[in-house]
Amino acid sequence: MKNCRPSKVMTAHEAVSRYVHDGDSVITGNYTEGLPFSLLFEIIRQRKKGLTYYSQSGSADVEFMVAGDCVDKLCTAFLHKWGGRAAGGMVERYQRAGKLQVEDYSNFTYNARLAAGANGYSFMPVLPSIMDSDVFKIRDYMGENKFGVVRCPFTGREIPVVPAANPDVCLLHVQRADKHGNAQHWGGLGSTVHACLASKTIIVSCEELVDFDVIKSSPHHTIVPGFRVSAVIEEPYGCHPSELPGYRNPDMTMLRFIDNSFSSDEGLRSMFDEWVYGLPDRASYIKHYIDVFGVESLNRYRARSYYSAPADYGVAFESGWDTYGQALLLGVDIAGLEQLIAEKGDLVDVD
């Protein structure tokens, strides 16, 4: 994947303009934590249309994308109830009005579609419990391709399968990333890794853009390698009002404000005018939050630090080959190495 741009570091505006197109399929990579609201707001602000939107555990992200008239088709496993029981949220209203198609999977089958996509498979087996449920039988825009059935050649049993999902764009908010796009995320992951690796283009926003040194000392926290990422946005509070381990808890002040907006017939329209269309970017969103609710409210949800015990990645020799004396990785000298190569008999270990 050749990627010759001078830099991947850009603004949310630039990333969404460049990489999200009308008609695309777009997935929120985050599970329930760190939802990428800055990127979602930007998509709504740029009035993208006709998207197929994937959200595993849909919450305000789904409501916003639907209310922003961005989404024609929704693929999900769970929808948090917004707007109270009577009125219902935007998904319900749009679905009843025939303006939104919804394809329901379960958590595991939703994940399996992404796992297939991440592996490059066209399908993936799923758990048999799905076959006799209405999740299997009732189909919306996926039609015949929502589920299929194959016969296991080893057991002879019929096994339900799901088709791969390879969304055009994955939106991901993480704790830290570097300028190459290496993105580190910890906490509850759900299907996040599969969502990233299955997607064709990945946009990462992060609380902090950090030195490569930080990333390379903690490689197991990197959930998506830099070369797969097209854009990196340093965006403090990029997931507000949702929570992020190490940074903050859910901002209930804002969430209750949002919940209350559903009660008007207009739904989220006036909230959008004030908070989405009315503000150019995330920095002004946070500034507006402070103007409206006060900085104390913002700080109230700030996390108290709880740091991981370090993992020691040390090896005996800083380099395998260019240190002094006989302290090579292999502990042998040149003669010994020549002998090893002669014994191996091949230039290339047939790996």
Added chain:
Amino acid sequence: MKNCRPSKVMTAHEAVSRYVHDGDSVITGNYTEGLPFSLLFEIIRQRKKGLTYYSQSGSADVEFMVAGDCVDKLCTAFLHKWGGRAAGGMVERYQRAGKLQVEDYSNFTYNARLAAGANGYSFMPVLPSIMDSDVFKIRDYMGENKFGVVRCPFTGREIPVVPAANPDVCLLHVQRADKHGNAQHWGGLGSTVHACLASKTIIVSCEELVDFDVIKSSPHHTIVPGFRVSAVIEEPYGCHPSELPGYRNPDMTMLRFIDNSFSSDEGLRSMFDEWVYGLPDRASYIKHYIDVFGVESLNRYRARSYYSAPADYGVAFESGWDTYGQALLLGVDIAGLEQLIAEKGDLVDVD
């Protein structure tokens, strides 16, 4: 999985006596680092018979298990060449003598068998490149069940699949674990996670038995949850002479000594008499190493520390519910919570 033993912490002798039985299938969970040599030596010492042995990137582990007459069937993707090109290693000698059946997979197809097992599937799709190779066509003890073919219901294409592998026992050596069995491992993982989760019984040896506090502060390094683990052995140098990030590099002194043992007709017999059968446990193995090669040799391969940057797992409130004032996780008071529950209308969120 009810597990009512008073403690999982035991010796390698006790763990192997209790959990490895003649005829079992046994897998080495580690990829190329941290091979569980203490546990493997114990299996050889206890003269277990008729095992089916899985090793993805087989090295001295395979040679030893075969030379110990423990293994009838070998499942592998790669075999490091021991014993020089002419004589060949034990696998070659046993295979030619008709005493060992070898089933060859590729790295990906070997992994896919474990991934299927870890997921509870009976089969898993694999990459199409396998179908026209002799890896697919030439079959040993797996016979018809080595590979199968299904037709993808979405694309109509024929896709090769592998059967699940669920080994009876997984042997795993890690950097640290707690007494509950929570095992933390970092470095090159290969198929380690799948190998553990696919196996029915897991035996963990670790360099250090650590406090639960260390484990719970770094949950993403835990590759197998405690409740899946049957035995935990605190076994410093449990993987010697193979390397382990944070502890040591490969001990080339020992590895070359081992390699030289292949040159005799007896193969590894005299090496075994001295180092395996002749020593009761790992502590005496290390003591013997020091007697033979000197403590300087042991220390030469010791790692210099290189610690990970911490991840901050902090949240705003130490507990969601029992802190003072209104600083609850949700930032609402009792009245607000009652209202939320009333709005939800269910006792149980339909998750």
Added chain:
Amino acid sequence: MRDLNAPANPLETLAYIIAQQIEDHSVVYIGTGIPMVAGILAKKTHAPNITLVYESGGQDPIEGDMPWSVGCPMTWRKSPTIMEMSYSFAQCYNGYVDIGFLGFAQVDMYGNVNTHMIGKDYHQPKVRLTGSGGNNDLSSLTEKMVLVGLQTPDKFPEKVDFITSVGWLEGGDSRKEAGLIGNGPAAVISPWGVYDFHPASKRMRVKSLTPGVTFEIAQQLTGFELLRPEGEIPDTKLITPECLKIIRAQVDPRGVFTTMPAA
């Protein structure tokens, strides 16, 4: 702090009844709400060695941190591991989870569960509910599946509006004939009663009732004909004063899940 001496309310009773289903040393898949109270209560009382598994991937977070939902950080806060979700579910599928609790908006006479929608037309829902989440995924996996929810005739209909998770399907051998593995639902627990399923017909049957609730009252709260067990119907064992104090003082001191909603 809550009044530790007030009589138990139905939610506290429910949490206790659920907790009694949990054996020590078992692995428990926990859903949001009352099952969380029950799981923590069990761990603090008769079952200190259980492992609580959440679909977020967290397992066994520190005691006393009641999560708000199965997706919240409290499900992995100071947990010894956080797995990817697929591995978390796979543990059930491989038979390593002993008991799981599923919530429902509706449950029918054969233990089929609906958490998707109320109404006759999926595309024109009267009420759109949350959807499956992990509900379906757990339903044929866990060794012992327990359904938990409120009981009204609407919530206990003859046939659910949407089968999110398959229970005994159409009763009799229909579940087995459909090729489903797993043991099927073992019990339904509401504040008013504990129900099991008739071994042959797989129809819902009274097992025990909350003291003060008669068979007739239970029937009136049910949208289909309940089966009556042989002999006398036992009272459900009520929460002990000790457990009540533990719920109020330690497990749910703010009464988030165990305070009765205002009418």
Added chain:
Amino acid sequence: MRDLNAPANPLETLAYIIAQQIEDHSVVYIGTGIPMVAGILAKKTHAPNITLVYESGGQDPIEGDMPWSVGCPMTWRKSPTIMEMSYSFAQCYNGYVDIGFLGFAQVDMYGNVNTHMIGKDYHQPKVRLTGSGGNNDLSSLTEKMVLVGLQTPDKFPEKVDFITSVGWLEGGDSRKEAGLIGNGPAAVISPWGVYDFHPASKRMRVKSLTPGVTFEIAQQLTGFELLRPEGEIPDTKLITPECLKIIRAQVDPRGVFTTMPAA
């Protein structure tokens, strides 16, 4: 320290030729041995923005740390990520890897690769080799697949003893007809020549030869009939003095992979 001014040996030339196949900004799947030298050389010279991917799951370890094999800690030492192996391979399968180098013990006239065994009977191997490792897995995945190894008539037989990785199968359209995706092998590189495959017959064809090696010499080193390209056979571009110095001073200062073995 090695003599920086001595003439290039064939291994150094080979590393240089391989490095020339690597374009800047590409993603490169690296096998053990000379490809590691080539990848690091490319990164230090004309292609500083490449990503080196190892099957161990490591990517882009710090420059200059030459791994001993694709499974050694140097493949992830100070690497920004360590993936599980299945994800590492999946990147190829999804088309994100631009070029990969496969080693061989034997390669035949259609680019089929053997790394399993020498002999006619799998169960009675004359020599048992390492097996596939990731060789087969990469063979139909990478956009551009380059085969690298030594050249003798035994190592370039008409038909390999065991097909570890499928190249052009039996030539012509046979690969396509077998349903394989991927572009098939693009080139074979030995110390003596660079070879490609005839567009129609898919038979191995000389592309360029190391200066001093004639077509006849190359043919003598090959166990099947090599195709001759139209017109004059170009010389393979030789390693520049700058690159030679970089290999000897920085990439492989101890000559582990680029010192000629004693005869």
